[in-house]
Amino acid sequence: MDIGIIKYGLGxxxxxFHSLKSVGSSPLVIENPSEIRNVDKIILPGVGNFTRSxxxxxxxxxxxxxxxxxxxxEKPLLGICLGMQLLAEWGYEGLxxxxxxxxxxxxxxxxxxVKLTKLGCDERIPHMGWNTVKWNVxxxxxxxxxxxxxxxxxxxxxxxxxKISEIVATSNYSISINxxxxxxxxxxxxxxxxxxxxxxxxxxxxxxxx
Amino acid sequence: xxxxxxxxxxxxxxxxxxxxxxxxSWRRVGPVLPSIKVYNTRxxxxxxxxxxxxxxxxxxxxxxxxxxxxxxxxxxxxxxxxINNINQVNKLLEIGADKISINSSAYENPRLIEEVANQYGxxxxxxxxxxxxxxxxxxxxxxxxxxxxxxxxxxxxxxxEELGAGEILITSIDKDGTNEGYDYDLISEITxxxxxxxxxxxxxxxxxxxxxxxxISGASAVAAASIFHFTEMTPMEAKLFLxxxxxxxxxxxxxxx
Numbered sequence: 001m002d003i004g005i006i007k008y009g010l011g012x013x014x015x016x017f018h019s020l021k022s023v024g025s026s027p028l029v030i031e032n033p034s035e036i037r038n039v040d041k042i043i044l045p046g047v048g049n050f051t052r053s054x055x056x057x058x059x060x061x062x063x064x065x066x067x068x069x070x071x072x073x074e075k076p077l078l079g080i081c082l083g084m085q086l087l088a089e090w091g092y093e094g095l096x097x098x099x100x101x102x103x104x105x106x107x108x109x110x111x112x113x114v115k116l117t118k119l120g121c122d123e124r125i126p127h128m129g130w131n132t133v134k135w136n137v138x139x140x141x142x143x144x145x146x147x148x149x150x151x152x153x154x155x156x157x158x159x160x161x162x163k164i165s166e167i168v169a170t171s172n173y174s175i176s177i178n179x180x181x182x183x184x185x186x187x188x189x190x191x192x193x194x195x196x197x198x199x200x201x202x203x204x205x206x207x208x209x210x
Numbered sequence: 211x212x213x214x215x216x217x218x219x220x221x222x223x224x225x226x227x228x229x230x231x232x233x234x235s236w237r238r239v240g241p242v243l244p245s246i247k248v249y250n251t252r253x254x255x256x257x258x259x260x261x262x263x264x265x266x267x268x269x270x271x272x273x274x275x276x277x278x279x280x281x282x283x284x285x286x287x288x289x290x291x292x293i294n295n296i297n298q299v300n301k302l303l304e305i306g307a308d309k310i311s312i313n314s315s316a317y318e319n320p321r322l323i324e325e326v327a328n329q330y331g332x333x334x335x336x337x338x339x340x341x342x343x344x345x346x347x348x349x350x351x352x353x354x355x356x357x358x359x360x361x362x363x364x365x366x367x368x369x370x371e372e373l374g375a376g377e378i379l380i381t382s383i384d385k386d387g388t389n390e391g392y393d394y395d396l397i398s399e400i401t402x403x404x405x406x407x408x409x410x411x412x413x414x415x416x417x418x419x420x421x422x423x424x425x426i427s428g429a430s431a432v433a434a435a436s437i438f439h440f441t442e443m444t445p446m447e448a449k450l451f452l453x454x455x456x457x458x459x460x461x462x463x464x465x466x467x
Contacts, residue, residue, distance in 0.1 A: 014306040018281045047330070123212075124405065128333050128376070129430075130213040130255060130460040150213060150460040152286060154333045172211065195286050195308065197253055 003208060004030040004039030006066075009056050013045050016080065019194035023205035033065040041075055041210065042066065046082025050091035050113055050157065051103040053082060063106065070108060076185045076210045077108070078141075084181060084188025085113040085159045092118075093157050108186045111161035116175070119158060123174045126156045131171045133179045133191065139168045141180065141187055141206050149199040151179065151191035158190065213460040214424050214452065215255040215431035216445045217409065218438045220245060222275065222291070223263040229435050231387030233340070233355035239439045242279055254445045255460055256286045258311065258336075258379070258409075258433060264292025265314045265353050271298065273305060280306025288336050294319065299326050303334070311379060313338040314352040317359050320373055327374025336409070337375035339363050341396060342383040348396055355383045364399050371404045378404060379433065382412035387436050389415025392423045401428035409433050417443070417451035424457055 005016050007029050020027040020043075028039060036042060044066070046053055057063045069075045079087050088105040091113040105113065116125055130150040135142060151171075158177050161167055169180035171191075181188045187207070193200035220242070221228050227239040239245070249257060259279065261271045271291050280287055289302050290311025299310050316323055316337060326335050340355050341348045341363040350359040350366050359366075367378050380400055382393035392413045401408045407430035410423040414434035423429045437443045449459045 012303050012306060012308060014277075014280060014304065015284070015308070018306070019284055022282075022284070124407075126331070126333050126376075127212075128407075129215065132211065154331075195284060197285050201284055 002039045003027045003041045003043060004036055005043045005045060006036075006062065007031050008060065008062055009048065009053060012047065015192075015194040016043060016045050019201055019204045020208060023201055023208055025204070025208035033061040036065040036069050039075075041207070042069060042077040043207075044077060044079040044083035044086060046080065046084075046086060048082060050082065050085055050093035050105070051101075053086060054091065054103050054105060057086070057106075066106060067108075070186060074185050076207070077187065078207050079186075079188040080194070081155060081190060081192055084190055085155075085157060087181070087186060087188050088113045088159050088161075091157075109159075109161050109166055109181055109183045109188070110163065111159060111166075113157050113159050115157055116155075116173075116177075119160070119175050121173060121175045121177075126154055127173045127177065128154045130196075131173060131191075133169050133171050135169050136167055139180070139182060140210065141182065141189075141203060142169065143206055145199050145202050151189075151193070151196040151200060153177075153179075153191045155190060159188065211458050213255070214429075214457050215409075216420065216448050216452075216459070217256045217258055217431055217433045218249055218254055218445060219258045219260065219411065219433045219435040221435060222259060222261045222272065225275075227439075228262070229387060229439050231436075233383050233386055242275055249445070254285060256288065256431070257283060258288045258290070260289075260311065260338075261291025262354050266356070268292075271302070273301060276302065276307065277305045290336070290338060294322065296322070296325050296329065299330070303330065309334050309336050309377070311336040311338045313340065314357075316370065317350075317352050317361070320369070323370060323373040323375055327376070332374050332376035332406075335375045336377045336379050337367070337370035337373075338379040338381070339366060339370075340381045340383055341393075343393075343396075351383060363396065364403050367400050367404050367408075371406050375406060377407045377409060377430075379409040379411055381433075385413025386411075388413055389436060391415060391419040392427070392429075392432075394422055394427045397423055397427035397429055407431065417448045420448055421452055421455050421457065424452070425455070
């Protein structure tokens with residue numbers, strides 16, 4: 001059961017790779033969209049800007065392959081940080097200061113990606129560091145991890161799904177932040193499991209065992 | 211709620227880990243890999259790895275060691291030492307660093323801080339300051355404490371924040387390796403002047419020193435090297451101590467078992 005890590009731009013994917021290896025999985029770094037056909041599961045990492053990343057996914061043919069693999073073939077996908085935000089329908093993180101421009105995401109989970117300050121967050125931005133994550137529902141992704149464990153976050157935008165039932169876990173940073181989302185075979189974590197020590201590695205292990 | 215962090219600092223010099231006192235008389239601590247494995251099992255919040263010989267020797271940072279090191283590091287990893295251009299930053303992030311610490315080169319080329327922040331975000335830039343007290347005034351020093359920059363660290367930290375630094379790592383050269391406690395006044399001055407998180411470094415000798423740096427001086431994180439290298443004290447015990455004192459720390463699920 002191979003897991004493909006999508007390498008579509010800049011960012012630290014070495015940690016995602018090593019974390020999967022450490023839990024006994026055999027990850028592949030995928031640099032060509034058609035290679036998605038050869039793996040059973042997909043991880044969409046992400047560091048950076050929503051609009052820029054979505055453009056890269058669209059232009060290089062990633063979007064089409066991801067949609068085919070997840071919608072037609074129902075392969076499990078885990079989006080991490082910006083990778084989770086890209087699951088949304090719309091993102092409000094533009095390339096320029098024009099914050100009202102919206103960019104379409106992958107649309108795998110309906111909802112918007114909005115700046116933390118617009119959601120009413122009055123704490124320091126980015127939300128960076130270890131924060132407590134509270135489960136809303138039981139989930140196979142969180143199996144074996146106690147509720148209220150800490151995970152490592154770094155982000156200035158947050159994903160707000162339309163359906164509350166698709167929010168698996170939340171964190172608090174003067175506002176409620178959606179930390180884990182899920183719809184059918186699609187999963188996302190706002191925090192970085194690959195940098196969240198044992199609790200995070202357990203998430204990688206759970207995903208690898210799906 | 212965001213947690214206060216405990217960060218072991220690993221100083222690397224010519225193939226191994228070292229620790230000195232007041233930026234001098236370096237003692238060998240041992241090889242790199244066993245240390246990081248121990249820290250992983252001890253569940254630290256973050257690690258800082260500084261190649262202290264890189265700037266002095268005008269050599270490039272040891273990428274191969276870092277590549278090996280990051281394979282076993284599943285907490286945020288900050289790398290520093292001799293970084294003076296964006297290409298080094300690209301390479302370090304690609305091989306597993308999460309944040310880059312910039313010290314000496316920021317004095318000659320402050321734009322580097324700006325450049326890295328623009329490209330990768332402020333959360334990626336840890337601006338590091340080494341300060342020493344002369345009379346009753348602090349001054350910044352570069353090149354592992356050898357060059358007096360004749361700049362006040364409080365003024366400099368504000369400038370670094372303005373340029374886009376996401377965190378300030380402040381080390382007291384006077385307190386470094388002494389186990390006498392942090393320079394609380396210096397840390398307080400900086401935390402009161404900048405909005406970004408401040409990591410206190412230099413001088414930790416007991417858990418209560420960490421408590422004071424957080425509670426009195428307002429540090430968001432405490433770094434320490436000697437007490438973890440040369441004593442029986444551990445990051446996990448430090449956390450238990452801080453927790454009892456009412457500081458919000460990361461309780462991982464291994465600890466609660």
